[in-house]
Amino acid sequence: MSLIGARVLRKEDPNLITGQGQYVDDLAPAACAFMAVVRSTEPHARIVAVDTSGARAMEGVLAVWTAADIATLPARPSSLPGMDMPLITGDVARFVGDVIAVVVAADRYTAADAAEAVIVDYESLPAVASLAQALAPDAPMIHPVLQGNTVFFQDYTQDLSAEFAAAPHTASLSLVNNRCAPVPIEPNVVLADWGPAGLTVWAAFQAPHHLRNTIAAFFGISQDTTRVIAPDVGGGFGAKINFASEIFLAAALSRALGRPVKYTQTRSECMVAMFHGRAQEHKVDVAFDDSGRILALQVQVTQDQGAYPDATGMGLPVLTTAMSAGCYKIPKVAVSWRNVVTNTTPVAAYRGAGRPEASYMIERVIDLVADETGVDPIDVRKTNFIPADGFPYQTHSPLAVYDSGNFAGALDELLRHVDYAALKAEQAARLADPTAKLLGVGFSSWLEIAGFGPPGSLEAFGHLASWESAQVRVQPDGSAIIYTGASPHGQGTVTTFAQIAADQLGIDFDRISVRHGDTAVIPQGIGTMGSRAVAVGGEGVKTASTRVFERAKKIAAHLLEATEDDIVVENEEFHVRGTPSKSVPWSQVAWKSFQPLELPAGMEPGSLDATVFQQVPNFSFPSGAYCCVVEIDRETGRVEIRNMYLVDDCGTVINPMLVEGQVHGGVAQGIAQALYEHMQYDESGVPRTATLIDYLVPAASDLPGYVSGRTVTLNPSNTLGAKGVGESGSVGAPPAVINAVVDALSHLGVKHIDMPATPQKIWSILRGSK
Amino acid sequence: MGMIPARFDYKQAGSVAEALQLLASCDDAKLLAGGHSLVPLMKLRLVSPSTLIDISGIAELQEITDTGPVLRIGALTRHRVVERSKVVAQHVPLLAHVAALVGDPQVRNRGTIGGSLVHGDPAADLPSVALATGATMVVTGAGGERRVAAGDFFVDFLETAVGPDEILTAIEFPKRTGAGFGYEKFVRRSMDYAIVGVAVQAGDQPGIALVNMGSAPRRADAASRALASGAGVDAVAALAADGTNPPEDLNANADYRRHLASVLTKRALLAAGYR
Numbered sequence A: 001m002s003l004i005g006a007r008v009l010r011k012e013d014p015n016l017i018t019g020q021g022q023y024v025d026d027l028a029p030a031a032c033a034f035m036a037v038v039r040s041t042e043p044h045a046r047i048v049a050v051d052t053s054g055a056r057a058m059e060g061v062l063a064v065w066t067a068a069d070i071a072t073l074p075a076r077p078s079s080l081p082g083m084d085m086p087l088i089t090g091d092v093a094r095f096v097g098d099v100i101a102v103v104v105a106a107d108r109y110t111a112a113d114a115a116e117a118v119i120v121d122y123e124s125l126p127a128v129a130s131l132a133q134a135l136a137p138d139a140p141m142i143h144p145v146l147q148g149n150t151v152f153f154q155d156y157t158q159d160l161s162a163e164f165a166a167a168p169h170t171a172s173l174s175l176v177n178n179r180c181a182p183v184p185i186e187p188n189v190v191l192a193d194w195g196p197a198g199l200t201v202w203a204a205f206q207a208p209h210h211l212r213n214t215i216a217a218f219f220g221i222s223q224d225t226t227r228v229i230a231p232d233v234g235g236g237f238g239a240k241i242n243f244a245s246e247i248f249l250a251a252a253l254s255r256a257l258g259r260p261v262k263y264t265q266t267r268s269e270c271m272v273a274m275f276h277g278r279a280q281e282h283k284v285d286v287a288f289d290d291s292g293r294i295l296a297l298q299v300q301v302t303q304d305q306g307a308y309p310d311a312t313g314m315g316l317p318v319l320t321t322a323m324s325a326g327c328y329k330i331p332k333v334a335v336s337w338r339n340v341v342t343n344t345t346p347v348a349a350y351r352g353a354g355r356p357e358a359s360y361m362i363e364r365v366i367d368l369v370a371d372e373t374g375v376d377p378i379d380v381r382k383t384n385f386i387p388a389d390g391f392p393y394q395t396h397s398p399l400a401v402y403d404s405g406n407f408a409g410a411l412d413e414l415l416r417h418v419d420y421a422a423l424k425a426e427q428a429a430r431l432a433d434p435t436a437k438l439l440g441v442g443f444s445s446w447l448e449i450a451g452f453g454p455p456g457s458l459e460a461f462g463h464l465a466s467w468e469s470a471q472v473r474v475q476p477d478g479s480a481i482i483y484t485g486a487s488p489h490g491q492g493t494v495t496t497f498a499q500i501a502a503d504q505l506g507i508d509f510d511r512i513s514v515r516h517g518d519t520a521v522i523p524q525g526i527g528t529m530g531s532r533a534v535a536v537g538g539e540g541v542k543t544a545s546t547r548v549f550e551r552a553k554k555i556a557a558h559l560l561e562a563t564e565d566d567i568v569v570e571n572e573e574f575h576v577r578g579t580p581s582k583s584v585p586w587s588q589v590a591w592k593s594f595q596p597l598e599l600p601a602g603m604e605p606g607s608l609d610a611t612v613f614q615q616v617p618n619f620s621f622p623s624g625a626y627c628c629v630v631e632i633d634r635e636t637g638r639v640e641i642r643n644m645y646l647v648d649d650c651g652t653v654i655n656p657m658l659v660e661g662q663v664h665g666g667v668a669q670g671i672a673q674a675l676y677e678h679m680q681y682d683e684s685g686v687p688r689t690a691t692l693i694d695y696l697v698p699a700a701s702d703l704p705g706y707v708s709g710r711t712v713t714l715n716p717s718n719t720l721g722a723k724g725v726g727e728s729g730s731v732g733a734p735p736a737v738i739n740a741v742v743d744a745l746s747h748l749g750v751k752h753i754d755m756p757a758t759p760q761k762i763w764s765i766l767r768g769s770k
Numbered sequence B: 001m002g003m004i005p006a007r008f009d010y011k012q013a014g015s016v017a018e019a020l021q022l023l024a025s026c027d028d029a030k031l032l033a034g035g036h037s038l039v040p041l042m043k044l045r046l047v048s049p050s051t052l053i054d055i056s057g058i059a060e061l062q063e064i065t066d067t068g069p070v071l072r073i074g075a076l077t078r079h080r081v082v083e084r085s086k087v088v089a090q091h092v093p094l095l096a097h098v099a100a101l102v103g104d105p106q107v108r109n110r111g112t113i114g115g116s117l118v119h120g121d122p123a124a125d126l127p128s129v130a131l132a133t134g135a136t137m138v139v140t141g142a143g144g145e146r147r148v149a150a151g152d153f154f155v156d157f158l159e160t161a162v163g164p165d166e167i168l169t170a171i172e173f174p175k176r177t178g179a180g181f182g183y184e185k186f187v188r189r190s191m192d193y194a195i196v197g198v199a200v201q202a203g204d205q206p207g208i209a210l211v212n213m214g215s216a217p218r219r220a221d222a223a224s225r226a227l228a229s230g231a232g233v234d235a236v237a238a239l240a241a242d243g244t245n246p247p248e249d250l251n252a253n254a255d256y257r258r259h260l261a262s263v264l265t266k267r268a269l270l271a272a273g274y275r
C-alpha cells in the first residue's frame, strides 16, 4: 500500500510537543559566553562617539566591540557593493536596529546590563521613512554611491500606450502592500564555537550549507573545518535565509575569546533586526472590454528595500512582475520596477516573497474590472483564465512558463462549497436592514511560482546551485537513513520524506529516519525556501531510493537464484512474483549487501547507498481558488471573517494533514496581512509597531474555521507530481479577504481599501457615507 | 533591548505587617503581586526597582468574604478565582463577567484584582467595574486602614491613591444581587487590552464607567447621571464620551474612541436590560 497521500502522524511531534526539541538556545556548552547587541535608536544619525568604558568596567564583561574592532572583516554577505550593511556600523546609523556595538559577558544578564551601559552619542540626520519621502525631490540620501535613493530602475518592458488608447475601457489602481514582520516563534539565535579544530556554528537557519559556504568565505577559512548545524528551528518564513550580522559577529568573538559565544535575539530586537517582508507599492493600469476581457495590463512596482539592499530583497519585484498576470491570458503586459532605500529595517524574503504581492494586485484588478463593467467577478475570472489545455503557457516574463493548472476547475470546485447565490441574496437583505451587519463575498483565483528550482534560479540569489541533495543509506539491519539538504524549520519534512522513501524502498515507514541540518553529516545541500523541499528535495529522495531499490533487487535475485525482473517486495520481504514462499527478508538483503562473498558478480559491498543531486527543469506553479465571507459591523467598522473556503492545487499530496497545516498557517498569515499586521514607522523613521502589543499578530481565536477542497493537476517537472504548498495560503488569502471587504462596502462606491482593513479605516468610510 | 530586567533584590513577605515593614525599610522597592503588569515593564527596563517585595504568598489577602451588605475581596485574589467564584457571580455578577475577559487564561491565573487596580492602567478592565459598582478600596499603611471610594482612587496615568508605603488590602463591592449589567470590550484581536470598553451596572444606584477613554480609568459622569434620572439608552449613550480626553494611537484616534464609547455604551445598556 502506498504511503503517498496517507495522513501519517508526524515523526517530529513526540519530541517537539513533549518539550524535548533541541533549539539553538537549548545548547549550553561549558564556558559559553553570551553576546548582547547595542542597536541604534535613531533612524538616521552620525555616530559621534560610542562610550564603552562603563560596560568594559563591569565585572564579567569579556569584550565590548565597536566598528573599529572589526575593521578587518568584510561587510555582511549578500549586501550590494557601495551599499554594504556593516556588521557593526561606525560612522552612520541607517535604521533603528542598526548594530552599533556588541558586548560579550560570562552570563546573559551581565551582557544585557553591559549593553545598556554603552552610551552612544548621535547627531541626527534627516531621514527618509517611506517611499514617498525617499523619492521626493531633494530627499535626504542614505548611500552616497546612489543618485537619490533609487538602487535600481527597470522602465516598462514595453510601450502599451496604443493598446490603452484603443481599448473600450481603462481603469487604474494604486495599491500598498503593507510591510510585515516575519515573527517566527524562535527569533534569530546563534552559538559559535571556534576551536583549534575549526569553527562550528549552530544557527536557527533555513539553509545550513549555504551558511557554511558563506561563513568560510567570509573568514577565509576552509569549508572542511567549518561546520554549520541547524538543529530544531522554530519557524523562519524566509527570514532565516538572510545572513543575520549576529552570526558572523558571534563567530568572530568566539575566535577572539577562545570560548563559545551564544546570542539569542529578544523579541524587541527581532521586530526591528530580522528583515521584514512585502513593503511594495503598485501603480496598475488595465484595459478591458465590455465583457470584462482584459486587453492589456501595465504594472509599476516600487519596492522598499529598507536601509541596506539585500540580494534577496532586490529579487522580490522581479518575482512580483513575473507573476503579474496571475491565472489570466492577458495579451499585453508591461511591467516596471524600482528598488528604493529608506531608513528602515531591510526587506527580504517573507513567506511568498514577491508572489503574494502579485496575486493581491491582479486579483484586486479582476474585481475592479468586474465593478467597472458590472460583470460578476466569477465571470470576469472565467472569461480571462488560461484554459486547462493551454499549457505550457509562456507568460510575458521569460522566468515564468506555466506548465500545469486548471484554474476554472479549481473555481468550480470552490463554488461547490460556496452557495454564492444565497450569499448574494443575504447581502442584499442585510443592506435593506440598517441594524444588520454588512456582508461581503470575495474571491481569489491565485497562482504562484514555487519549487525553486531550475538551474540558475537560486544562483541568482547567491546560492551554490538550485538542485537539492538526497542520500539514502540502508543500514545492515534493513532500516534506512535519509540525508537531505532541504533542512526544514517546521514543515514536517522528516515525515514526508520518510513516506516517499518507504514507498520506493519497501521498507517500513517506522524504520526510516531522516537527518538534516548538519553540514558535517549531509553531503551537500541548498535549503528550504521557495516551497521547494518536496518538489525538489522530495523528488531527490525518490530518485535515490529508486536507485537503492534496484540494487537491492539485484542482491535479492542473486540470493533467490531468480531473475531481477521477477523480484517484488511486500511487507519487507523480497520474493519472486507469484511464488511468495520463495522469499528473503529486507534485513537479509541489507545484511548481505555488506558481505562481499554474498554479492552478485560485479557488485561492491555497501552499494545500498545512493546520493543524488536532484535537478528539475522548471519551477512549479501551485494554484487554487479561495473565497472569503466577511461581516462588517456598521457601527464600529470591525471586520469578522465568517467563512473561508480554500481549494488548493499543489499537485500530488504526500500527506494531507501536513498540506492542511501549511495551508492553514499560510492563510492565517494572509489574513493577518489583510486585517491585522502592518509594520509602521513615524515620519522620522522610528518604528511604531516594534512590540507584539502594537504589531498585531492574530491568535488562533481570531481566525475562522476553514473549509478545504482540492483539485489535482500534476507537476510535470518531477515524477512525484508535487508542486509545493508552503507559501500558497499567504499568496491566496489576502486578495480574497480584501475583495470581500470591498464587496461589503461597494454600495458606498468603495473601489479599494488598503491592507490592513482596520476598524478605524472602515469606520471612516462608513461615517463619510452618512 | 527587552527581555532582561535590570538587577534587583527579591524579598518575600508573609504578612501585611511584614510587607509594610519591608516597604518602609527599602528605598525604591515595589510590591510584586501577579507580576503581569510589573514584570513586562521591568523587562523593557521602563521601571527598575531596587527590590521586589513579593506579597503573592500572603494568604489573608486572598479571601472572598460575604459581610452582608458588601462582598470583600482580598487584593491578591487572582482573576481566575474571581471569575469562577459563585458568590461573586451571585452578588457582583458584573465583576465575575469582566474578570473572565481579562487577557487569556495564563494571565488570569497569575494576575490579581489588587494589582490590576493599583496599576491604574486606563486600558485595564477591572477598574471600570470598581467605578460602575461604586466599590471602596481598603488601603493599609503604617497608621492602619483607610477607605477610598473608587471615584477618588484613580488619579492619573498609572497613578492611584495608594501611597508608596501603602498596600491595597481589599476591595469592598456593594452587592448588586439580581441587578442587570453589561460590559462591552472593543478589541481588534481577542485577548488584548480594550481599545475602548464600557461597564454598566444597573439597579437602584446605576453606574457607567469607561476603559481607555483618558489618562486614568473614569466614570462616565454625565451618562451615569442621565441614566439615574431615567433617560433612554440613546440619550444616555450620546453622553458617554462627555468630558473625556481620549488617547490617540494606531488603533483609534480620539474621534473614533468617542464614537466607540457611545456605541458600546448603548450595547452595554441594552445588555443590562435598559431600553
Ligand SMILES: Cc1cc2nc3c(=O)[nH]c(=O)nc-3n(C[C@H](O)[C@H](O)[C@H](O)COP(=O)(O)OP(=O)(O)OC[C@H]3O[C@@H](n4cnc5c(N)ncnc54)[C@H](O)[C@@H]3O)c2cc1C
Pocket (backbone or CB within 6 Å): B030, B031, B032, B033, B034, B035, B036, B037, B038, B039, B040, B075, B076, B101, B102, B103, B104, B107, B110, B111, B112, B113, B114, B115, B116, B117, B118, B119, B123, B124, B125, B126, B162, B166, B167, B168, B169, B191, B192, B193, B194
Ligand atoms: C499578556 C497580558 C495580557 C493582559 N491583558 C489584560 C486585559 O485584557 N485586561 C486587563 O485589565 N489587564 C490585562 N493584563 C494585565 C493583568 O490583568 C495584570 O494581572 C494586572 O494588570 C496587574 O496585576 P498583577 O497582580 O499582575 O500586578 P503586578 O504586576 O504584580 O503589579 C502591578 C503594580 O501594582 C502594584 N501592586 C500590586 N499589588 C498591590 C497591592 N496589593 N497593593 C499595592 N500595590 C500593589 C505593584 O507594585 C505594581 O506597581 C494583561 C497582562 C498581560 C501580561
